[in-house]
Amino acid sequence: MPAERAGYTVTMFLVDLSPSMGTTRNVELPPDANGDQHTAEITNLEYGLQFVKLKIQEMIYNGRKTDQCGVIVFGSEETDNIVNEKNGGYEHVSEYIPIGQPNASTLAKLDALEPSSVAGDPIDALVVAVETQNTYLASKKTWTRKVVLVTDGESPMETEDWEAIVQKMDTLDVWLTVVGVDFDDDELPFYEENKSSIKKANEEFLTQFASSLRTGIIGTCALALRETTKPDIKQTKSTLMGTVLRLGDTDTRPEEAFEINVKNSKCTAIARAKSWKKFAMRPMDEEDGMDEEDRQAIYAELKMRSEYHLDPNIGEDEDGVKMEVDEEDKTKALEVVEKEQLIRGFKYGSTYAPCPDGQFPKLPTRKGIDICGFFKAKNFRRELSMGEIQYIWADPGQPQQQVALSSIVQAMIQKGYMAIARWVTKDGMDPKMGVLSPVMFDKVECFLWAQMPFADDIRKYTFASLDRLINKRGELITEHPYIPTKEQQAAMDKFVDAMDLMEAGDKDEDGNRQPWFDTRLSYNPAVHRVKQAMFHCAVVTDIATNPLPPPHPELLKYFDPPKRVLKYAKDAIEECQATFKVRQVPKRVAKQRKDGHVHARYDDDEMLLLDKKPTTKTQGATQSPTQTRSAQSSPKGKAKETKPPDSETEDDESDGEMLLDRAAPFKAEHPAAKKPPSNHPLPTPARSMSPDPGRAPGRIIGAAFPLKDFRQNLESGDLVTKAVEDLGEVIKEIVVKPFAMRRKAELLECMEALRETCLKEDEIDAWNSFLKGLKTVCASSPGNSAFWSAVQTHNETLSLITKAEAKEHGGLSLILASEAEEFFS
Amino acid sequence: MPPYDDWNRIDDEEDDELQDDYLEAKRDVILFCIDCSESMFAQRDDPRYEPGEVKTCHLQTALEAAVEIQKKKVIVGPNDSVGILLFNTTRKTEVKRSDTTEIKRHTYIYQPLEQISAPKIQEVMQLLDATRENPDELREAFPPLTGKKVPMGDVFTSCNWVLRDGYAPKTASKRIFLITDDDDPHSGAGSEQLLRSAKTTLDDLVQTGVTVEPFFISTDERSFDVAKFYSQVLPNGTTNGDENEESSTLPESISITRIDDLLAQMRFHEVPKRALFSIPFELAPGFTIGVKGYGLVTEQKKGSYKYFVDLGDRMELVNSTTRYVDEGTETEMDKSKIVYGMSIGATIADDDDDISGIGTRAVQAGKRPFYTAEEIRSFRTLGLEPKIRLLGFKDRETLLFEDNIKHSNFIYPDELIYAGSKRTFSALIKSMVSKNKIGLVLTLTRRNATPTFCALLPQEEKEDDAGWTDPPGFHLVPLPFADDIRAAPIEEACRASDELKDLAKAWVEKLAVKNGAYPPDSYPNPALAYHNAQLQASAFREEFDAESFEDLTEPKVDVMHRRAGKLIVAWKEALLEDDSASMVPATTGSKRKADVNVAEAEIRSKWESGTLSKLRVDQLKEFLKSKSLAVSGKKDDLIQRVSEWMESH
Known part of the structure; x- marks a missing residue:
């Protein structure tokens, strides 16, 4: 066949x-x-x-x-x-x-x-x-x-x-x-x-x-x-490209140098999804007398066209400060230039360096792979490997060349060496540097080539040490929230052992478990999913009524750790969660600031100053030489409200380790998060005398300034459900604290704001259940029946939201007017 | 035909290699802030020359470094801005325009903050050249302030004003490279107050998003003690008023350096550190930390050329925009209306009753057989949100040499998103290193990227001889998918005998570096350097001297021949005597073929006697093929090609 x-x-x-x-x-x-x-x-x-x-x-x-x-x-x-x-x-x-x-x-x-x-x-x-x-x-x-x-x-x-x-x-x-x-x-x-x-x-x-x-x-x-x-791999047969493997100076000292005829072929090559074509629906002819049934929507494929234009704003702008031109003005100011008028060149800062050919004369080079030297394979830095891997074979038609290459490969394997080599694919092409790793298959030897970086390709960014923390007196610190404790290290060791995949795969013929995950079985989900989608849209006539079926399970098989492993690691994971106490810091903090001084937070000027440039601030903070500083808490930095509350919500726990955890409020990842994280109900301890919103972990509303927090969250708009829920919880907490009646007016104001929001934002059920909960809280021990009485006096503004009232605002409620009345009596 | 550069353009929806563009999109602004006090002018031996031969001074070296940085920056980021501010000099800044603020006394704007240009660089270079001729030139240009020092607070205030007035776009990263050799500028009376004012002004500066990267010069006679002044001024963890807090640490980017290493130190800071992504790292369900990703290894390419138009008096850069056009109706489509599908396919020539034209698809009104941009993105991401998800751990050995497709990224913990990230991350590195494990992770680094499996390679921090520290973190090595792996096309070949292998071993050993590895720093990209040198010459309107260009990547053949030449000769001799020399490869295919194999020696003799034309075309082709040369063209072309090969071998 x-x-x-x-x-x-x-x-x-x-x-x-x-x-x-x-x-x-x-x-x-x-x-x-x-x-x-x-x-x-x-x-x-x-x-x-x-x-x-x-x-x-x-x-x-x-x-x-x-x-x-x-x-x-x-x-x-x-x-x-x-x-x-x-x-x-x-x-x-x-x-x-x-x-x-x-x-x-x-x-x-x-x-x-x-x-x-x-x-x-x-x-x-x-x-x-x-x-x-x-x-x-x-x-x-x-x-x-x-x-x-x-x-x-x-x-x-x-x-x-x-x-x-x-x-x-x-x-x-x-x-x-x-x-x-x-x-x-x-x-x-x-x-x-x-x-x-x-x-x-x-x-x-x-x-x-x-x-x-x-x-x-x-x-x-x-x-x-x-x-x-089912994902199906498009088999591509790599072509064998001829070149030479060279060592030494073959021009002037040919007797001491050599060339081996070799062929290279790809060992890995990135497969990409086919690109999408762009279409748009042609405007429908409204006067067309056809029936709705027969009317057609015509989608036409779009072609890309480039246009060159001169931006007159650039160049006149010599003051240095770039004018902010809004989008509309910009387009108006454009002056289209014909392609024929254009001259190629490079930018050298603000200077122009003409280069009509689009490139300068290239470095003269000679085709071939030149060996530059050998080094111990164990010193190879895997992370520097830059691209696709190539096989280098001796010419299949020349036995002597095969023997020559074979002898070098075997010699290198025995000595544990890799070679440094310089590869020019064609005369005059730019050289690449890389390493040749010797490989012995059953019946053939070859090299594998990996491209390695030039000095220009490496970015030497500096990163703060994770272990060597030095205080300003120049001393080494051994205990710090950044440095894991012995206990934490032990928990991590256990976690790493538990999550091992070496025996987490399927069993082989002898019943031994194999490692989980194999590159040769991991299909590129994007490539195959896109292909499936492309097939689908060409087969169906409407995506909305006939959506794409889910991806083949084969594509997702490596998306989660194996269930067995997770189950086995359950204890280790829980121990890590408990000892490391990682907390999410709320994202949107640039808006709020607070100084070391109580009054500073009301300083409008400064508020404005900072609000103006949230982007620059963020950048400044992340790039500031001390990550330490920003992360810990500084008077003006971002990690502002990681300070503990000194309000009555404080807790007696005080632990050095908590330095970082102090009330770092956990912001729910999804705005729609329904459950308040109940595992950290207690606000974290206080250290500083400065006021603090007093937010419990996971809360976006603090006990110190609940209404302010609430309003701020509403303004930003994306966490309404969470804000409503948290405010309710906070109110219920404050009510049962000692001296809560001092804050009666504030709490009632909070409740009014809450109810109003619930009504508007379709959180009616949240209000009704909150109010019922509040009643229970007030009635139980320690309780606060006085507060409930105060609530009852605000029958108008704080009652349960009834069916009728909800309907007025386009919402739904199951509470009848009679029920509401009875509830408040 | 589409314009030449169309294929260079990457479609935003479909690209997953945006990283470099992203890096270039952000501008970088550097203000060199150099001390000009007496000690900076002290003449000393230039270490590059024999002792006593050439003198230099700290200021000269600092300016030289500034030039080098400008030269490098101008190529990497032609839109970046640089300025030079000198302090402790009596020279006054001439106020050119009324809208610029006069800066503080004894500080001098040598070069205002503006986009780098060839004339600007040349200005400094000329001054330096003059200084080499006449060492007093610098002193005359910038007379040092004697007897006192300008308050550092004033210096920072001037910096602030220069940055404000200069060409520093809002989104740019702004940095001050502070170069001084004085560790205690305010030792006398009133030092407390001067210190406080310096601190306040510096804080103001940092507030506006400016980073200060100090380069402190240390000499044999006098080592630079940060604790005297700067540790109290530089922003660090103590600014919340809690001065005695143990945990406060020094800024990470202080470089205390000998002047000779100044440029090397600056190189580390040359490119502003920018994260490619900042995403959660889920170690297990409910156990997530924050990390930032950096590209430490990225191919640096030649800049692409731009189009200019001659406006008569000057050349002006031309921008290009792309429009999407329905060629059937010649109408431009708004980007928001674009839907995505696949190519319609070739049309069947005959009974095609499709009236609407080529490349169109008609459906009933109200139906849509195409996807929206959002839908196709979800196909690429499979509905994942940007995140790194740990799948488990494997032995270090399972990360194979050949399992590579592109460069790796580096991740470092981000305490600002998840408090506690650093200790968790640190513990994870330690565990994995001690157990010799790698992690297996699923990553989606950005919203429009595609999910990729990566090996998580731990790196402990380690300092090397050059003072460079391997940062602690993980390398994310993207693994190939099954789709990316190609099978070996050759399964069998002749093997070398042990004797031949041992002869090869002899010279391989001689050519090995004992404790080395691949040294990236020794290999600057020659093609890039060649291009940049010509670009610079063109900008400076100088002649480019190709002769003086040195390619450092070329093998050091002299050393190689000296060390292993004789051994290679021995190996080659053995190879010639090997059985394989006389072996004829088994010909495949059943067709009878004329004997096309002609011995190389015979061809050479024919070439020498000028009778190559006696050979047949198939024989010539066979020979060329064995040398991996082209076999196209007429017989004359083939003979020409064979002759060329003979000449060069």
């Missing part, structure tokens, strides 16, 4: 249109936006056509001119095929789409197919297909011939002479694939219940037929469909 080569193939699709194909079935659709499952009713024909369309789509996707297909339908009302024309017979078989390179209209035509009223014979169709294909390929003997038969096997078949057909197909080397709708399949597995006897017989026959062929397979449609979405 000749090896399959890409393209140079004609595939004939044979589609059964017999009445039985009109039987409907339910298929599951992917979950919609709300996560609900839906099913759709489709005919067996539509079901089977999905496979055909996916296959054709793949051809369109690959875009090979030599990958062609034709469609023949059987069970059609009319008869239109070359065998019938010549010899008669073979009725109800029609050549539906002639052989050619498929395109979108091929798919559109398939969509137009409908079950007919006459039964068709698959074997007739097969004969017609083979004949049609043979005629088409009369002068293209080397092309691969494929036939795909889609049928439900419910129609009678003429099975006489089938051996002759098999023989004919084998002579022509035709590959047959039978896709049976609801055929029994051991692999899936699937077994149809109540199978009709005719289908049973047909299935048996087709199975026998397919297996008699040299290249025939049969399978059920469901499996075939699943297989089409």
Whole structure:
């Protein structure tokens, strides 16, 4: 059997249109936006056509001119095929789409197919297909011939002479694939219940037929469909490129130098997803008199065009301060320049360095790989490897060169060396530096080349030491929140051991567990997902009603740690969580600031000054020479409210380790986070005398200035649910603290603001449940019944939100007016 | 045909290698702030020459370093700005314009803060050249202030004003390179107050987003003691008023250096440290820290050329914009209306009744067979949010040499997003190093990137001889996907005998460096340097001297021949006697072929006698093929090519 080569193939699709194909079935659709499952009713024909369309789509996707297909339908009302024309017979078989390179209209035509009223014979169709294909390929003997038969096997078949057909197909080397709708399949597995006897017989026959062929397979449609979405690696055969491996000066001292003829080929090469084409809908002709039904939306492919223009704002602007021009003005000021007027050059600061060719003369170089020296492989710095890996082979046609390379590879392996080499791919090309690593396979030696960085490619950024912390007196500090304690280190050691993957994979033949994860089995999820999406959008007519099915599970298999490992590591993880106490710091802190002085926070001028430039500030902080400083708490930096509260919410716990953790408020990652993190209910301890919002971990509302915090959060707008919830919790906490009545007015004001927000922001349920909770809290011990009485006096503004009131604001509530009244009485 | 540079442009939706553009998009502003007091003028031997031969002074070296940095910066970031401010000099700044603030006394703007340009660089170079001729030149240009020192507070205030008035875009990173050899500028009376004012003004500066990177010059006679003055002034953890707090640490970027290393030290700070991404690192569900990612290894490419237009009096840069046009109707489409799909495919020539034209797709009104930008992004990310997720640990040995596709990134903890990140990160490095493990992680570094599996390679901090410290952190080494891995195309070849291998071993050993590894610092990119040298010559309107260009990446053949020449001769002799020399490779294919293999010696003799034309084309081709040369063209071309090879071998 000749090896399959890409393209140079004609595939004939044979589609059964017999009445039985009109039987409907339910298929599951992917979950919609709300996560609900839906099913759709489709005919067996539509079901089977999905496979055909996916296959054709793949051809369109690959875009090979030599990958062609034709469609023949059987069970059609009319008869239109070359065998019938010549010899008669073979009725109800029609050549539906002639052989050619498929395109979108091929798919559109398939969509137009409908079950007919006459039964068709698959074997007739097969004969017609083979004949049609043979005629088409009369002068293209080397092309691969494929036939795909889609049928439900419910129609009678003429099975006489089938051996002759098999023989004919084998002579022509035709590959047959039978896709049976609801055929029994051991692999899936699937077994149809109540199978009709005719289908049973047909299935048996087709199975026998397919297996008699040299290249025939049969399978059920469901499996075939699943297989089409399975990631499939496009095998690319790397070409062998010739070059020489050189050592020494071959020009003047050739006797002491050598050249080996070698070939290089790619060992790794980044596979990228095919790029998307851009389309836009043409504006619809409104005056078109057509019915809504017939109206068409036409999407046209867009082409990219470049335009060159002069920005007059640049250049006049010599004062240095760049004027802020808003977008509209900018476009107006543009002066379009014709491409012919342009001169190439480089920028050298504000100076222009002309270079009409687009590049300066290049460094003269000579093709080949020059060995510069050897070094111990154990000193190789893996992280410096910069790109794709190449194989370097001795010329396969020259045994002496093979022996020469083999001797060097073996010598290097024995000594544990790698080579430093300089590679010029073509005379005059820019050289690359890299290392050659010797490799010994079963029967051949070669080198692997990895490109390494030039001095220019390395950025030597300085980073603060994690271990060596020096205080300002120049002494080394050994205890600091940045330095893990013995206990923490032990927890981490345990975690690393628990999360080991070396024996977390599947078992091999001997029952030994293999490592989990193998690059050779890790499909690029983006590439395959994009490909699936591209297929899908070409097959369906509307994305909104027929969204892309979920990715094949094979793509996501390495997305999470193996369940076994996580389960095993549960204790270690919990221990780490408990000992390291990592807290998320709220993101939006640039807006708030606070000085070491109590009054400073009300200093409007300074507030403004800082609010103006949040970006610069952030940048300044991250780039400031002391990360230490910003992280810890400085008077003006960002980590402002990482200070502890000194309000009555404080707790007695005081632990040096908490230095960093002090009330670093944890901001929920998702605005919609529903649960307040209850695992840290206590505010953290106080150290400083400065006021603090007193936010508990995970809260965005503090006990010190709840209303202010609340309003600020509302302004920023994205955390309303969380703000509402937190304010409620905070109020409930404050109410039961000693001296809470001093803050009565403040609390009532908070509640009014809360209620108002709930009403507006559709958080009505949150208010109602908060109020009920508050009542309970006040009534229980220690409680605060006085406060509840105060609330009751504000019947107007603080009552439960009733159905009627909610409706007024476009919301929903289940509370009746009578209930609300009773609640407050 | 599309314009030549179209393929250079990366589509924003589809790019996952934006990193370099991103780096260049941010401008960098550096203000050199150099001390000009008496000690900076002290004449001393230039270490680059024989002792006593050439003299130099600290100020000269500092200015030389400033020139070098400018020269490098101008190529990497042509839009970056640089200025030079001198202090402790009596020279006064001439006020050119009314809108510029007069700066403090005894500070002098040598070069205002503006975009780097060839004339600016040349100005300093000329001054330095003159100084080499006449060492007093510098002193005359910038007479030092004698008897007293300008308050450092004034220096910082001047810096602030220069930065404010100069060309420093809001989004740029602004840095002051402070160069001084005086560790105690205010020792006399009133030092407390001067110190406080210096601190306050510096704080103000830092507030506006400016970073100060001090370069303190230490000499044999006098070592620079930071504790005397600067540790109390420079911003660090003590600014919250708690002066005695133990945990306060010094800024990370102080360089106390000998003047000779000044340039080397500056190189470390030449590129402002910018994070490529700042994302959460999930060690396990519910156990997340914050990290920032940096590109420590990134291919530095030649800048791409720009288009200019001649306006008569000057050349002006031209910008380009891209529009998307429906060629059927010649209408430009708004970016927001663009939807994405795949190519429609070739049209079947015959019965194509598609009336709407090529490249269009018609569907019923209201239906949309295309994706929105947001949808296609979710296909790329598979719905993940930017994050690094730890999957587990593996042995260090499982990270293979060949499992590489692109450069690695470096991650360092970010305490500002998750408090406690540093200690967790630090503990993780230690654990992994002691157990010799690597991590396996799933990463999505940015919103429009694609999920990638990476090996997490721990690096402990280590100081090398040159004073450079390997920073603590993890290297994220992207692993190839199954899709990226290609099979070995050759499975069998002749093997060398042990004798031959031992002969090879002999010379391999001679050419090995004992304790070295691949030394990136020894190999500046020659092609890039060659390009940049020509660019600079062009900008300076000088002639480029290609002869004087030295390519440091070329193998040191003289040393190699001296060390291993004889051994290579021995190996080559053995190779010639090897059985393989007479072996004829098994020809594949059943077709009978004429004998096309002609011995090299025979061809050489034909070449020498000028009778190459006696050979057949297939014989010539076979020979060329064996030398990996092109086999295209007519017979004359082939003979020409063979002759060329013979000449060079």
